[in-house]
Each structure stands twice: as C-alpha cells, then as structure tokens.
Amino acid sequence: MNKIVQFKEFGGPEKLQFTSLEPGKLEAGEVLFKVDAFALNRADILFLNGHHYSLPNFPSRIGSEAAGVVEAVGSGVTNFKPGDKVSSIPFHNDAYGTQGEWAIVPEQYLCSWPDSLSAEEACSVWMQYLTAYYALFEVGKLTENDYVLIPAASSSAGIGAIQLTEEAGAKAIATTRTQDKAEFLLTAGASFVVVTEDENLAERILEITGGQGVRLVYDPIAGSFTKAYLDALARHAIIFLYGLLGGDATEVDIVAMVRKAAVIHPYSMFNHVCEAEQLEKGKDYIFSRLLNGSLRPLVDRVFDFEQTLDAYRYMETNQQKGKIVVKTTA
Amino acid sequence: MNKIVQFKEFGGPEKLQFTSLEPGKLEAGEVLFKVDAFALNRADILFLNGHHYSLPNFPSRIGSEAAGVVEAVGSGVTNFKPGDKVSSIPFHNDAYGTQGEWAIVPEQYLCSWPDSLSAEEACSVWMQYLTAYYALFEVGKLTENDYVLIPAASSSAGIGAIQLTEEAGAKAIATTRTQDKAEFLLTAGASFVVVTEDENLAERILEITGGQGVRLVYDPIAGSFTKAYLDALARHAIIFLYGLLGGDATEVDIVAMVRKAAVIHPYSMFNHVCEAEQLEKGKDYIFSRLLNGSLRPLVDRVFDFEQTLDAYRYMETNQQKGKIVVKTTA
Numbered sequence: 310m311n312k313i314v315q316f317k318e319f320g321g322p323e324k325l326q327f328t329s330l331e332p333g334k335l336e337a338g339e340v341l342f343k344v345d346a347f348a349l350n351r352a353d354i355l356f357l358n359g360h361h362y363s364l365p366n367f368p369s370r371i372g373s374e375a376a377g378v379v380e381a382v383g384s385g386v387t388n389f390k391p392g393d394k395v396s397s398i399p400f401h402n403d404a405y406g407t408q409g410e411w412a413i414v415p416e417q418y419l420c421s422w423p424d425s426l427s428a429e430e431a432c433s434v435w436m437q438y439l440t441a442y443y444a445l446f447e448v449g450k451l452t453e454n455d456y457v458l459i460p461a462a463s464s465s466a467g468i469g470a471i472q473l474t475e476e477a478g479a480k481a482i483a484t485t486r487t488q489d490k491a492e493f494l495l496t497a498g499a500s501f502v503v504v505t506e507d508e509n510l511a512e513r514i515l516e517i518t519g520g521q522g523v524r525l526v527y528d529p530i531a532g533s534f535t536k537a538y539l540d541a542l543a544r545h546a547i548i549f550l551y552g553l554l555g556g557d558a559t560e561v562d563i564v565a566m567v568r569k570a571a572v573i574h575p576y577s578m579f580n581h582v583c584e585a586e587q588l589e590k591g592k593d594y595i596f597s598r599l600l601n602g603s604l605r606p607l608v609d610r611v612f613d614f615e616q617t618l619d620a621y622r623y624m625e626t627n628q629q630k631g632k633i634v635v636k637t638t639a
Numbered sequence: 640m641n642k643i644v645q646f647k648e649f650g651g652p653e654k655l656q657f658t659s660l661e662p663g664k665l666e667a668g669e670v671l672f673k674v675d676a677f678a679l680n681r682a683d684i685l686f687l688n689g690h691h692y693s694l695p696n697f698p699s700r701i702g703s704e705a706a707g708v709v710e711a712v713g714s715g716v717t718n719f720k721p722g723d724k725v726s727s728i729p730f731h732n733d734a735y736g737t738q739g740e741w742a743i744v745p746e747q748y749l750c751s752w753p754d755s756l757s758a759e760e761a762c763s764v765w766m767q768y769l770t771a772y773y774a775l776f777e778v779g780k781l782t783e784n785d786y787v788l789i790p791a792a793s794s795s796a797g798i799g800a801i802q803l804t805e806e807a808g809a810k811a812i813a814t815t816r817t818q819d820k821a822e823f824l825l826t827a828g829a830s831f832v833v834v835t836e837d838e839n840l841a842e843r844i845l846e847i848t849g850g851q852g853v854r855l856v857y858d859p860i861a862g863s864f865t866k867a868y869l870d871a872l873a874r875h876a877i878i879f880l881y882g883l884l885g886g887d888a889t890e891v892d893i894v895a896m897v898r899k900a901a902v903i904h905p906y907s908m909f910n911h912v913c914e915a916e917q918l919e920k921g922k923d924y925i926f927s928r929l930l931n932g933s934l935r936p937l938v939d940r941v942f943d944f945e946q947t948l949d950a951y952r953y954m955e956t957n958q959q960k961g962k963i964v965v966k967t968t969a
Contacts, residue, residue: 362897531893550893561889563861563880566905567692573903575896 310343313409314617317368319359322621325371330409335383338416342395345428346611347375347408349624349633350436351464351529351552352399357621360553362577363403370406373399376422376431377412386416394422398435398592400582408617410637417585420592423599426606433606433632436578437469438595441527443581444549445473446594448574449525453478458514458523458538460484460530461554462494462502465632468607470527471499476603482517484510493630497607505537514541522546522569532557539565546571607631640673643739644947647698649689652951655701660739665713668746672725675758676941677705677738679954679963680766681794681859681882682729687951690883692907693733700736703729706752706761707742716746724752728765728922730912738947740967747915750922753929756936763936763962766908767799768925771857773911774879775803776924778904779855783808788844788853788868790814790860791884792824792832795962798937800857801829806933812847814840823960827937835867844871852876852899862887869895876901884957937961 311331316324332341353371355361365371376396379389389395397407398418405414422431445451457474459467462483474481475498483499485491486506494502503513514523522543528535532555535548539562542548546569550559561573581587598604609631612620617635624633641661646654662671683701685691695701706726709719719725727737728748735744752761775781787804789797792813804811805828813829815821816836824832833843844853852873858865862885865878869892872878876899880889891903911917928934939961942950947965954963 360894362894531891550891553893558888559891559893561861561880561891561903561905563883563889563905564690564692567907567910570910572905573891575891575893575902577897580897580900 310410312614313370313406313411314372315368315370315406316357316365319357321358322618322625324357325618325621332411332413335381335413337384338386339383339413340379340386340389340395340416340419341381341411341413342375342377342379344375344377344407344410344412344637346377346432346634346636347372348432348436348465349620349635350374350399351466351624352436353408354621354624355553362579363401365403369403370409372406372408373397374432374436375407375412376428380411382416388416389419394431395419396422396431396434398439398582398588399578401579408635410614417588418582420596425602426599429608429611429634429636430606432634433465433608434595434599437465437606437632438473438604439582439591440466440551440578441470441473442591442594443578443587444527444551444576445470445477445525447581447587447590448576449547449549451477451479451525455479455524456482456514456518456521456543458482458484458526458528459499460526460528460534462499463490463630464529465606465629466529466551468497468631471497472604475500476598482514482523490630510537511539511541514538518543525549527551530555531559535559536562542569542571544570548573549576550574551576608634610634611636640740642944643700643736643741644702645698645700645736646687646695649687651688652948652955654687655948655951662741662743665711665743667714668716669713669743670709670716670719670725670746670749671711671741671743672705672707672709674705674707674737674740674742674967676762676964676966677702678762678766679950679965680704680729681796681954682766683738684951684954685883692909693731695733699733700739702736702738703727704762704766705737705742706758710741712746718746719749724761725749726752726761726764728769728912728918729908731909738965740944747918748912750926755932756929759938759941759964759966760936762964763795763938764925764929767795767936767962768803768934769912769921770796770881770908771800771803772921772924773908773917774857774881774906775800775807775855777911777917777920778906779877779879781807781809781855785809785854786812786844786848786851786873788812788814788856788858789829790856790858790864792829793820793960794859795936795959796859796881798827798961801827802934805830806928812844812853820960840867841869841871844868848873855879857881860885861889865889866892872899872901874900878903879906880904881906938964940964941966
C-alpha cells in the first residue's frame with residue numbers, strides 16, 4: 310500500500326513511473342487517505358508535459374482527484390478523522406498529487422464522499438462540477454433565460470457543464486465533431502446538440518436561440534474554433550477558454566467582440582478554489598446537489614491501477630464520454 | 640452655414656467630400672446646433688474605411704465630437720434651448736455625424752460647454768474621457784493602489800486615461816515608442832514613462848511596481864504588442880483592447896493569462912453610453928471635474944475647416960500629442 314505514480318521529466322504518459330514511497334510526516338492541516346479510485350483530467354496531461362499553469366518540482370506526483378478513506382490527520386484538522394470517506398478537490402498541484410495508493414491533501418480541499426456514490430463516481434465530482442460552477446455562476450451569472458454553448462461536450466468537463474446548466478433551468482447547446490456522440494449528449498441532458506462537421510455552428514445557434522445567441526461559451530478547444538461561434542454571441546457574452554484542445558493560436562477579433570460587448574475569459578477553477586470564501590461556496594453548491602441526486606457524475610471507463618498509462622493514452626484519443634477513472638483496489 | 644463632410648464609399652481621407660446640405664426637420668428629442676469646432680478620432684478613420692463597430696449608410700456623415708451653439712430643438716427637448724453652448728458625446732454614429740458647419744444630435748448625447756473651455760477644448764472632451772472612464776472605473780474598478788499601463792499614450796485617448804488615472808490617485812505608466820514624446824507624457828501627468836524601443840517593457844513595469852504588476856492595461860495597439868506586457872500583469876488584471884493600431888493579429892496566451900487570472904476585454908465606450916444610467920454616471924463624473932478644473936483636454940493642433948482632409952492625414956502619421964481639432968469659424 311505505498312505505490313504512487315510520479316514523473317521526473319516532461320513528456321507523454323511514457324514518463325509516468327510507479328514508485329514505492331511511504332507518506333512523510335503530515336504537516337498541520339493535512340490529511341492522509343488511502344485511495345480507492347482516482348480520476349484523470351486533461352490538466353494532468355498538461356502538468357505532465359509542462360504546459361499547465363502550475364509547474365512540477367521533480368520528482369513530482371501527479372493528479373488532483375481521488376476518493377478514499379482517511380488514515381491519519383495532521384495537527385489542527387477538525388473536519389475529518391481516520392475512517393472517514395473523502396473525495397479530493399483539485400487545487401494547485403505542484404506540491405501534492407493523488408494518483409497512487411495514498412494521497413495527502415490539505416483539509417480544505419477534501420469533501421465527504423456521499424454514500425450514494427461509488428468510489429469511481431466519488432473521485433469524479435470536483436474538477437468537472439467546480440470548473441463549470443465558477444464559470445457559469447460565479448463569473449457568468451447564469452440565468453434561466455440564457456443559452457450556454459458547450460463545445461467538445463462529451464468530456465467530463467462538458468458533461469458537468471451540461472448538467473449544471475440544465476439543472477439551473479438554462480439551456481445547454483452541446484457540440485460534438487461527429488454524429489457518434491450526439492445521442493449520448495442528449496441522454497446526458499443537453500437541450501440541443503450541434504454536430505460541427507455536418508452543420509454550420511453559428512447558424513444553428515441563431516436558429517435554436519431565435520436570434521438571441523449564446524451568452525456563455527464554455528470552450529476547451531479555443532484556437533481557430535472560436536471563429537465558428539463569434540457571429541452567434543448574445544450581447545455581453547463571456548467566452549471562457551479553459552483548455553487548449555484546438556492546438557492552434559486563438560486570435561481576438563476585437564471588432565466582432567466589441568459589436569457584442571463580449572469578453573474573453575481565459576479560465577481555470579484554480580483561480581477560484583484558492584480563495585476560501587469561493588471554495589466553500591462552490592463546495593456547498595455542488596455537495597447539496599450530489600446529496601439530493603440532481604447531479605451525478607458519468608464515468609466512462611475504469612482502469613486497473615497497473616493500467617494507469619493506458620488510461621492516459623485512452624484520454625489522448627478523445628474517445629471518452631464522461632470520466633476516465635483508475636481503481637487502486639480490487 | 641450648410642457645409643458638411645460626407646463620404647459615399649469606404650476608403651481613406653480622399654473619400655471625404657464637402658457638400659452643401661440643409662438640416663432636415665428635427666425628430667423628437669433631437670437638437671440642431673451650429674458647430675464652432677469638431678474633433679477627429681481614430682474611430683472616424685475606422686468608420687471611413689469600414690472597420691468600425693458601426694457601419695455607415697451611404698451617403699454618410701462622419702464624426703462624433705463637436706462644440707457649438709444650439710439653433711433649434713425638436714419636440715420634447717427640455718435640457719437645451721436655442722443659444723445654449725453645447726458639446727456632443729460620441730455614440731453609435733451610423734445615423735448622425737458632427738463634422739461640418741451644423742450637426743444634429745439626440746438630446747441625451749449633448750452636454751453643456753463649460754465657459755472655461757475654448758471651442759477647441761470643448762469638442763475634445765467626451766471621447767477621450769468617457770472612453771477612459773468606463774474602462775478604468777465602471778469595468779476596471781480602479782483603486783489608488785493600482786498601476787495602469789497606458790500604451791501609445793500620446794494620443795488624446797492616452798492623455799485622457801493618464802489624467803483620469805492620476806486624478807483618482809492611481810499611477811499611470813505611459814508608453815511611447817521613441818524618446819520624442821517621453822517628456823511630453825510626464826508633463827501630461829504620467830507618473831512613469833517607458834520608451835518601448837529602448838527598454839524592456841515587462842521588466843520596467845515590474846521594477847516600477849515593485850513586482851506587483853499592472854492591474855489595468857488600456858491598450859489601443861493590441862496585436863503582437865500584447866506579448867510585451869503579459870509577464871507584468873498583476874493578479875486579476877484586465878486588458879482593455881480599444882483600438883487596432885498594431886495591425887497584426889492579437890493572440891490569446893491562455894496559459895499566461897490564467898496564471899494571472901487575467902481577462903481580455905475588447906472595449907468601446909459605445910457599449911456604455913448606450914445605457915441611460917451609465918451615460919448619466921459618466922457625464923456627471925467628467926463634467927464635475929471639468930468644472931473644478933481637475934480635467935482639461937490637451938489640444939495638439941487646430942486645422943481650418945477647408946483643411947479637414949489634412950487633419951485626417953495628420954492623424955494617420957501618429958505624430959499628434961493630444962487632440963486634433965477642426966475649427967469651422969474664423
């Protein structure tokens with residue numbers, strides 16, 4: 310029970326290594342827990358290849374989401390005790406990491422693991438829902454009159470945003486490249502799906518919204534893809550750019566943006582969970598909806614611990630519909 | 640007293656024509672005034688070449704700033720009467736235009752012309768100060784602990800932003816390409832001037848601000864110039880892009896922006912003066928400071944009416960330090 314995943318230089322999944330490491334002494338406020346399952350995120354791939362906002366100190370652990378059972382707590386920890394079931398909340402991960410058989414996380418970045426969720430589900434909660442929460446509600450002030458554009462919607466981040474949008478009474482317009490995942494996105498709760506290889510995105514948005522346009526765009530693609538929806542923004546639109554899936558440069562069309570009084574918000578939930586008040590607000594919003602069943606994470610595929618590198622490679626193929634999880638226990 | 644400037648197709652200053660035109664019947668809320676002086680803005684050049692947010696209906700008048708004396712008022716006008724001295728506030732200019740011997744403007748886009756200002760000064764007030772006002776205060780929530788970066792600061796827009804920043808107790812860091820205008824910018828009130836051909840902008844900003852960085856950037860250049868200051872943004876910085884002087888594409892460096900929790904705000908005052916409450920707030924803020932003398936527009940050069948095309952060509956050379964004005968009366 311001491312194997313962890315780490316890396317010593319930037320690169321792809323092949324740089325990840327299994328290492329035996331005993332947990333060190335807990336600092337004040339830290340919690341050690343045995344990991345039952347951990348989730349993969351695109352942020353992990355960016356962290357691994359050196360393109361994430363935060364940078365590792367080598368050798369570095371990796372990962373920000375895991376669910377498990379508390380083994381020990383550092384001084385001053387009041388919310389958790391050994392035996393408690395917990396789920397971790399992503400935060401700047403340069404000094405921590407959850408992918409392995411154990412993890413240490415500061416108390417405030419842990420939440421209870423609701424009994425209704427499996428370990429695979431419990432480790433799939435916080436990145437997707439908090440990322441969507443702060444964008445849509447804290448910054449975007451989503452109202453039920455709004456339409457939200459959710460490109461590349463089949464990822465866990467996309468699913469989380471669809472669920473939160475629809476749960477709040479607003480309408481999610483999900484996009485996917487090919488017909489393959491269109492049905493899945495409707496089942497996942499999106500009011501509308503646009504298949505971008507077959508349809509003109511801006512035209513479809515204007516049709517769906519009766520000319521109103523989308524007020525929030527939750528875009529992990531960026532790059533030249535932004536041009537596909539610029540003409541279908543509502544007035545005072547906010548474009549959240551929270552990923553780099555497109556790979557090419559994202560240009561600002563200043564004139565088009567000003568015509569809609571729209572802004573570009575390069576975005577990460579890390580800039581919100583670092584503030585105590587916002588962290589608690591986000592936790593409360595999501596946790597209450599997990600408890601009453603109005604939110605439930607979708608898990609796509611579960612890998613064994615030994616298959617962790619395969620899980621990363623699978624994420625790189627973009628085939629997933631929901632969360633990719635690794636289970637550390639049989 | 641019926642000559643106006645108009646254009647019938649997109650292009651450069653050579654497309655501008657002097658035409659005799661009698662004012663038509665005033666609509667409700669409109670005010671006709673004899674123009675004593677009008678100002679030129681970069682927005683006029685963009686409107687002329689078809690790159691402005693608003694587009695003309697040909698044949699189209701041009702210009703948004705003028706000062707003069709009221710001749711007649713339409714029904715329902717209560718704030719002005721014939722004989723009053725007025726100054727016009729820019730708004731979407733596709734149906735109006737102030738460059739000529741007379742102009743018609745809706746009542747709410749007129750303000751009194753303070754006795755302490757000459758005609759040249761009175762027509763140079765509203766574009767520069769309101770553009771800076773809404774960016775710095777309404778959106779940017781400027782506090783006296785902030786540093787504001789003001790690139791290409793020798794334009795009237797730059798001077799207006801310097802004055803408003805310093806008047807509010809914050810610090811303006813003005814930039815200029817060459818040494819030529821450095822002294823002028825200090826005289827105009829900037830706490831600091833950086834000559835971008837001679838100095839590394841980001842390094843100088845970090846030095847000036849003691850590592851804090853600039854929280855607001857008021858940038859008419861955009862394009863690749865944005866790279867010059869990205870590393871010197873304060874946390875939660877806002878980059879206002881309000882012009883297109885750079886000419887090349889403006890790329891969003893998503894990772895660099897997220898590291899600073901910074902946003903990009905393509906910006907025009909037109910998106911603020913179109914809302915009645917904001918219009919009044921802006922007018923009050925600026926007008927009270929004109930009256931008490933804490934703001935006073937800087938006029939660079941005054942052209943005769945017949946030289947209007949020369950005034951446009953002068954603006955295109957970027958030599959000006961302050962406002963370019965045309966006087967229609969001897």
